[in-house]
Every structure is written in C-alpha cells, then in structure tokens.
Amino acid sequence: MERTWTTALAGKIGQLVRLMGWLHRLRQHRNVSFLVLRDAKGLAQIVVEDPALVERVAALHAESVLAVTGVVVARPEAPGGVEVHQPVFDVITAASEPPPFDLFRPRLPAQLPTILDHAPVALRHPRHRAYFQLAAALTGGFRATLRDLDFTEIQTPKLVAGATESGADVFPVDYFGQTAYLAQSPQFYKQMMVGVFERVYEVGPVFRAEPHDTPRHLNEYVSLDAEMGFITDHTEVMAVLSRVLAGMLGAVRAEAAAALTLLELELPEVPAAIPSLHFTEAVELVSTATGEDARHEPDLAPAHERWLGDWAKREHGSDFLFVVGYPMRKRPFYTHPDPHRPDYSNGFDLIFRGLELVTGGQRLHRHEDYLTTIAARGLSASSLAGYLDAFKHGMPPHGGFAIGLERFVARLVGADNIRETTLFPRDLHRLTP
Amino acid sequence: MERTWTTALAGKIGQLVRLMGWLHRLRQHRNVSFLVLRDAKGLAQIVVEDPALVERVAALHAESVLAVTGVVVARPEAPGGVEVHQPVFDVITAASEPPPFDLFRPRLPAQLPTILDHAPVALRHPRHRAYFQLAAALTGGFRATLRDLDFTEIQTPKLVAGATESGADVFPVDYFGQTAYLAQSPQFYKQMMVGVFERVYEVGPVFRAEPHDTPRHLNEYVSLDAEMGFITDHTEVMAVLSRVLAGMLGAVRAEAAAALTLLELELPEVPAAIPSLHFTEAVELVSTATGEDARHEPDLAPAHERWLGDWAKREHGSDFLFVVGYPMRKRPFYTHPDPHRPDYSNGFDLIFRGLELVTGGQRLHRHEDYLTTIAARGLSASSLAGYLDAFKHGMPPHGGFAIGLERFVARLVGADNIRETTLFPRDLHRLTP
The missing domain is CATH 3.30.930.10 (Bira Bifunctional Protein; Domain 2)
Incomplete structure (x- = not known):
C-alpha cells in the first residue's frame, strides 16, 4: 500500500491510508488515546481506542518508527482538521531509549548546550x-x-x-x-x-x-x-x-x-x-x-x-x-x-x-x-x-x-x-x- | 551603450554593438588583421583594417581585456557567420605578460603539470x-x-x-x-x-x-x-x-x-x-x-x-x-x-x-x-x-x-x-x- 504524507490526509477523507513516521507523542486518556505521528512534512493525530493497542504503543519510547494504517476521518477540532481511526500499527524500529527532551513541546525544553549535544x-x-x-x-x-x-x-x-x-x-x-x-x-x-x-x-x-x-x-x-x-x-x-x-x-x-x-x-x-x-x-x-x-x-x-x-x-x-x-x-x-x-x-x-x-x-x-x-x-x-x-x-x-x-x-x-x-x-x- | 554577448551577434546584423572580453588571438595579414575576442559565452571575429589600429592592438599581450564597438556584418565564411567591422577599441586592462601558452589552439599546447601550474x-x-x-x-x-x-x-x-x-x-x-x-x-x-x-x-x-x-x-x-x-x-x-x-x-x-x-x-x-x-x-x-x-x-x-x-x-x-x-x-x-x-x-x-x-x-x-x-x-x-x-x-x-x-x-x-x-x-x- 502506497504511503500517504501526513500533510495529504485532508484530501483523503474516508479512505484507508498508510502513514509512516516517528512516534511524536502519545496522550493517554481513560477511554481513548491520541498518538501523534511525525513524518518529514508534518504531524497526524491517530485515535487509539483498543486498550490492548494502547498498551502496546505505550510500551514504546517516543521517536520509535512506525507504519500506521487507518481510515481518515474529518474532525474539525483536531489539528489539521482530520484524524486517523481504526489504526493498525507496525513497529518499524523501536527506539532503544526515550529522547533526552520532549519533542512535542512548542519549544524544546532544554538549554542550548543540551540541544546541541543531542542535535540528531x-x-x-x-x-x-x-x-x-x-x-x-x-x-x-x-x-x-x-x-x-x-x-x-x-x-x-x-x-x-x-x-x-x-x-x-x-x-x-x-x-x-x-x-x-x-x-x-x-x-x-x-x-x-x-x-x-x-x-x-x-x-x-x-x-x-x-x-x-x-x-x-x-x-x-x-x-x-x-x-x-x-x-x-x-x-x-x-x-x-x-x-x-x-x-x-x-x-x-x-x-x-x-x-x-x-x-x-x-x-x-x-x-x-x-x-x-x-x-x-x-x-x-x-x-x-x-x-x-x-x-x-x-x-x-x-x-x-x-x-x-x-x-x-x-x-x-x-x-x-x-x-x-x-x-x-x-x-x-x-x-x-x-x-x-x-x-x-x-x-x-x-x-x-x-x-x-x-x-x-x-x-x-x-x-x-x-x-x-x-x-x-x-x-x-x-x-x-x-x-x-x-x-x-x-x-x-x-x-x-x-x-x-x-x-x-x-x-x-x-x-x-x-x-x-x-x-x-x-x-x-x-x-x- | 549596452553590452552584447559574442553569441548574440548573429541576431544584430547591421547594428552597432559593444563587445567586451579578452584578446584571444590576433592574426595579422598584409592588408587586414583579424582579432578574436573571447567573452564568457563564445568568440567573435573583429576585422581591423586601419594600420595604426592594428599596431596599437599588436602591442597588447594576448588576454588583455578590451571593449570593442563596431558594426555587425554577415560573413558566411567567418566563424559563427558574422564579423565586426569598423572597430573602436578601449583597453580595459592590458595584460602585463603574454600567456604561458596559446589559448587559441584547439587543445592547450602544454603538458598537464604546466596546465595545472597556470590554471587561472x-x-x-x-x-x-x-x-x-x-x-x-x-x-x-x-x-x-x-x-x-x-x-x-x-x-x-x-x-x-x-x-x-x-x-x-x-x-x-x-x-x-x-x-x-x-x-x-x-x-x-x-x-x-x-x-x-x-x-x-x-x-x-x-x-x-x-x-x-x-x-x-x-x-x-x-x-x-x-x-x-x-x-x-x-x-x-x-x-x-x-x-x-x-x-x-x-x-x-x-x-x-x-x-x-x-x-x-x-x-x-x-x-x-x-x-x-x-x-x-x-x-x-x-x-x-x-x-x-x-x-x-x-x-x-x-x-x-x-x-x-x-x-x-x-x-x-x-x-x-x-x-x-x-x-x-x-x-x-x-x-x-x-x-x-x-x-x-x-x-x-x-x-x-x-x-x-x-x-x-x-x-x-x-x-x-x-x-x-x-x-x-x-x-x-x-x-x-x-x-x-x-x-x-x-x-x-x-x-x-x-x-x-x-x-x-x-x-x-x-x-x-x-x-x-x-x-x-x-x-x-x-x-x-
């Protein structure tokens, strides 16, 4: 299945797509969790409801590399106006350590020397x-x-x-x-x-x-x-x-x-x-x-x-x-x-x-x-x-x-x-x- | 007067143009001499008939930088099918020495080490x-x-x-x-x-x-x-x-x-x-x-x-x-x-x-x-x-x-x-x- 860029999702409402990228953030709530996937062009929000799946994803460190297959759903209140539902995950590469700082904050929560030490x-x-x-x-x-x-x-x-x-x-x-x-x-x-x-x-x-x-x-x-x-x-x-x-x-x-x-x-x-x-x-x-x-x-x-x-x-x-x-x-x-x-x-x-x-x-x-x-x-x-x-x-x-x-x-x-x-x-x- | 590239002469037959470039070659004959001017794009042949002018140009080393004003004339047998006649020369920069080899030969008449020594x-x-x-x-x-x-x-x-x-x-x-x-x-x-x-x-x-x-x-x-x-x-x-x-x-x-x-x-x-x-x-x-x-x-x-x-x-x-x-x-x-x-x-x-x-x-x-x-x-x-x-x-x-x-x-x-x-x-x- 051909890869879709996160930035192309808005044009694929109702379609099954395959995204690839990095586990940018996981926000866990009682009934539903939101995984943000980052690729070279942008971010996509993926809705995870199955508790077993949430558990599997929560066991991964941020920055793990994933492929996600799911259905694009319009959701005006979500970032970019779309979400991906019913996801299936393939772990391409599990990160072996958590990142030294949260990459999902608006600004990196670190001083410049630390940022430069961890430039990659x-x-x-x-x-x-x-x-x-x-x-x-x-x-x-x-x-x-x-x-x-x-x-x-x-x-x-x-x-x-x-x-x-x-x-x-x-x-x-x-x-x-x-x-x-x-x-x-x-x-x-x-x-x-x-x-x-x-x-x-x-x-x-x-x-x-x-x-x-x-x-x-x-x-x-x-x-x-x-x-x-x-x-x-x-x-x-x-x-x-x-x-x-x-x-x-x-x-x-x-x-x-x-x-x-x-x-x-x-x-x-x-x-x-x-x-x-x-x-x-x-x-x-x-x-x-x-x-x-x-x-x-x-x-x-x-x-x-x-x-x-x-x-x-x-x-x-x-x-x-x-x-x-x-x-x-x-x-x-x-x-x-x-x-x-x-x-x-x-x-x-x-x-x-x-x-x-x-x-x-x-x-x-x-x-x-x-x-x-x-x-x-x-x-x-x-x-x-x-x-x-x-x-x-x-x-x-x-x-x-x-x-x-x-x-x-x-x-x-x-x-x-x-x-x-x-x-x-x-x-x-x-x-x- | 705006500069004309040597490669644009064929489109300017009969016009007065101003060329700028390097004295690539001077061929002196009894009644007429031919100066080849080189610019970044190509070569132009300039016909010099006035003996005083020939003498002035002949006193310059090859690679001197010149501006030449003259009239473009169609001449099928000339390189590029055109020549410049009735030239007026301004010497922009006189070369202070002759080049170490003739630049007008089809191949540089020198061995590689000499060529590299004189790369500029x-x-x-x-x-x-x-x-x-x-x-x-x-x-x-x-x-x-x-x-x-x-x-x-x-x-x-x-x-x-x-x-x-x-x-x-x-x-x-x-x-x-x-x-x-x-x-x-x-x-x-x-x-x-x-x-x-x-x-x-x-x-x-x-x-x-x-x-x-x-x-x-x-x-x-x-x-x-x-x-x-x-x-x-x-x-x-x-x-x-x-x-x-x-x-x-x-x-x-x-x-x-x-x-x-x-x-x-x-x-x-x-x-x-x-x-x-x-x-x-x-x-x-x-x-x-x-x-x-x-x-x-x-x-x-x-x-x-x-x-x-x-x-x-x-x-x-x-x-x-x-x-x-x-x-x-x-x-x-x-x-x-x-x-x-x-x-x-x-x-x-x-x-x-x-x-x-x-x-x-x-x-x-x-x-x-x-x-x-x-x-x-x-x-x-x-x-x-x-x-x-x-x-x-x-x-x-x-x-x-x-x-x-x-x-x-x-x-x-x-x-x-x-x-x-x-x-x-x-x-x-x-x-x-």
Missing part, C-alpha cells in the same frame, strides 16, 4: 527542522537568481596554501607532511574564475579560526559567494545583491511556506532601492545620536550596527541598510579604493535588522595595483603567486559579495544564538556531534 | 571552460531531480571529530589545540538527517588523505550525496539514482548545449533499467573471460571494472552497469547485509564506462546492529557517540549514494586524468594555485 534528535523538533527548511530555500533562491543572471556555479578547493583574509585566523592541516590551511573564503578562487566565466557563484563551507566565543560567531559556516566582472563599480554589485536577496526571500515564500507558518514569521520586504549611507555619514549619525564619538573608528561596532538597523527601519521602513565606503585600512588588501576618496573603499556591508549580513565590494583588477598594495601592507607576493597569475593575464573590473547563510536564518527567525540555526555548529568548544 | 589562465581555454560548464549543469541536474523527489538540501560540517570511512585516510587539523579531522564524506551526517527530513542531499567537498598518485585519485573532490529513509532495500536507492543520472544528463543537454557542441560529445543514455550483476556473477564473468581468478577477491580491480564496462556496452548497449552485493568484509561498518546472504551486502557500485562512479547501498538502521558490528570490527563506540545517538532514537531503514563529480565529468569528456576536469586539483604534490 533536537533537529527533529518541528521548529528546529523549520530553520533548515528556510536555509534550504534561501540557498536554492540564491542559486536560481544568479543562474538567471548568467552566473555559473563553481566549487573551489578548501585546502589552500595560505590565508585569504586575515593571516592569523586560519586552521592548519597536516597535508602529507606539509602544512596546508582551510580556506577562510573562496575569495581568491572566485576572482580568478571571473577570468573564465565572468560571473560565478559558490555555496560552500568556510573556516575561520577566530577564537571568539560569541552568539554571532562560528568557526565553520556556509558562505554564499558571488563575483562578477565588467562592472563600473560596487554599485552594480549592490544592485545584483538586492535582486539576489529578493530572490532568496521569494524562494522561502514559495518553497518553505509551511515552515513560515509554523514559525509564525513575517518575512522582510527587500525595498526597490535599499537605503544606503556612506560610512562617514553612518558614523556621523551614530555619533550625534548616541553621544559616543565613532567618527575616528575604522569599522562599525556591533552596537552601532544595531542603532543603524533601527534607524533604517524608523526612517525608511527597511530591514536592510547598505553602509558603503568603509575605510581602506580595515578592508582586505584586494579592496578597490574609491577613486575620488582613496582613503575610503568601494566596499560595502549590508546590515540586516542591525547585524552585518553581507560584505562585498569592488576588487582591484590591475596587476600593478596588487603589487603596490601587497608591498605597502607587507604581504608576501610569492605566497600569493597563483592568485596574482590571474591578474598578470588581464582581469576586468570586478566585484562581489558573500552572505553568511546561518546568520541570515538566525536574523529571520529571531534566534538569539547563531548555533540554533546551524546544522551541527563548530565553535571553540564544540566539534561533535 | 588555462581554465580560460574554451575546451577547459566547457568541462566546468558540464560540471555546473550536472550539479544543477542532481539538485533539481532530488528536489522533485522531495529531498531537502543540507550542508553538513567538514570539521569532524573522527574518521567516517577508513581510519587511516583522514587529514588532521589543528583545531584550537585539539585535533580535528576533515570529513571523508558526509555519510554520518546525511544518515542522521534522515531522522529529520527523511530524504536529503548535499553537494560539498570531501577530503581523502590517500597517498595515491594515480590519474583517478584526488585528495579533495566534490561529492554529490543523497540519502533516503523508509526504503525496503537498496534497489529503491538504485531506482532513485537512475532517475538522478537521467536528470543530470538531461540538465547537461538543456543547459550546456554549447559546451557539448564544442567538445563534440555524445552523451550516454541512461537505460530505463540499468543492467545489474550480483558481485558473484560479475567476478564469475570476469574470471571466465580473462582467465584471472577473481572469485575470491573482496572487490573489483580497476581492470575488471573496465572489462565489465565493456561487457555492459557489448551485451546491453549500456554505458552504465550496477554491480550489487559486494562482500561485507570490504564495505564500511554501516553497510546493511543482504538478509538472505549475510556475507554479501545490500551495497552497490555503479560502473560508468568501466570506472566506478557511484557507491551506494542500504545502511544499518537498528541501534543494536551498530553496537554489534562496531564491536566485531574493533571500532570505538565512544568516538561514534554522536552518530549512534541518532540510532538510539528511532531510525527507519535507509540508504543512499555518493557520486564523484570530477570523475563523472572526466568519463564524459574522455579525459585521461581526473585533474583535467578538476577546477584546482589537490593531490600528493599539489596545493596551488
């Missing part, structure tokens, strides 16, 4: 599962939008010979007796690939050996990267990013509607023109409003990003805000300066609900500019030889951006800690499960 | 570029087919606490003073996620510290992984794999048609039913035909895979062949035995044109079966604690497969060495570029 079980909770349905939809929307814009997908190596971003924050790997490093970003490779495909994107892991123990940092995360050639400046990159964000949120609406309902989420709108402030304007606003003089800082403090996020919401009704033209001295060596104000960059951050979500900008494209900046910053041209090769041989003006996937989900669902929206987080203290 | 330039060659257009289309087809079959995309960590496949072949990472390892596969995580989404897939890097220096091995490659729950046995996994292969090749036809034409490729058909041999039948066939007694080997030798590939082509007209039921002793500990012949597994390989392309099978799903096999194989249950947690709490019968992306492209294009179809290969001797 915790992720089965409908709310946690929904986070990763959002992540899958966002990722799909990222790719689909860029494919429509003539971008080509690439997969670049994660074992590399040196740092791409900051030299200190790389993980060393014992590579057949040599030292390799884990890529902090696909930055160099996506730039090189602009010489091949002009427009490229990659979805992949990045590794940051930052010894930060904060609710915002991970040591491994998923980066959604794009890079494009033949641009005039960073504003074209920002325009593509705006379309990508709209495409990502559109994919969530289209493909993760059930997750949105379950999480009771309002998705943000991407404004036709995302409000934009120059870095100098942003620090001026913050300094005037807060009385803290941020005018000589090379970067925005987290509290100032939050203030600017509130400002964008208040003044422009926007959850998104571009801050453009960060000082060159805090941006990586490949950053292109603003030709009119060379102490400032053609680089931007996108702040989403008060947190930096995307970093991007125009990159240097002339070989001689790379040699100059590498010398000025005291970097080693020889360790960058492979990368510089691309620039010797003709590269167009180009730029791109990188979106942190887990961070995007965390801000969308209002998670306090990015670990909640990370499948199996890696941090200073955690390498398992 | 070599990948610009239309033939090499086409390999990665195939890879992008195959990857897109993999995802699209599985999404249609209710699979959910996941991204699992690459920094892990131990080995998943063979204990010897892992790269150690210095992780804040602890030792972490690079994931040899997403095997454990995709299985755990069957408990969450039932059907999952992942496209991501895998790392194998195998000290093999062969044309078939890489130390980092892209694995296309899928895993599905509520199966009867491995044959359902094989059925999904067949649909996935058809979807991948269909995506190549739909999205990489120009690459197929350029490479003069015939894509294989996926038969409605891929021929299948039990391992014991396969070794019997090989032993009888070759006179080499392979009957007591636990695995197929590369030469025997080649022989079987030829056999499938000859006997069944198929480029694909399933070999099913490999001996348990050579399969990983999570392999599900054949209930009727417990020395053999519910595992399979898919041989494509004589090379193992996919490995898959049914996995154990009962917690007690894991404990038994872990004890019997002398593995450590404590180092597998996080993984085993999933099985304590109810897992359905499940199975899955993994496709090696670079290997698939290599077999499709007939590359002698997998490094040719790997974006920036990593091997015993190569970590750069």
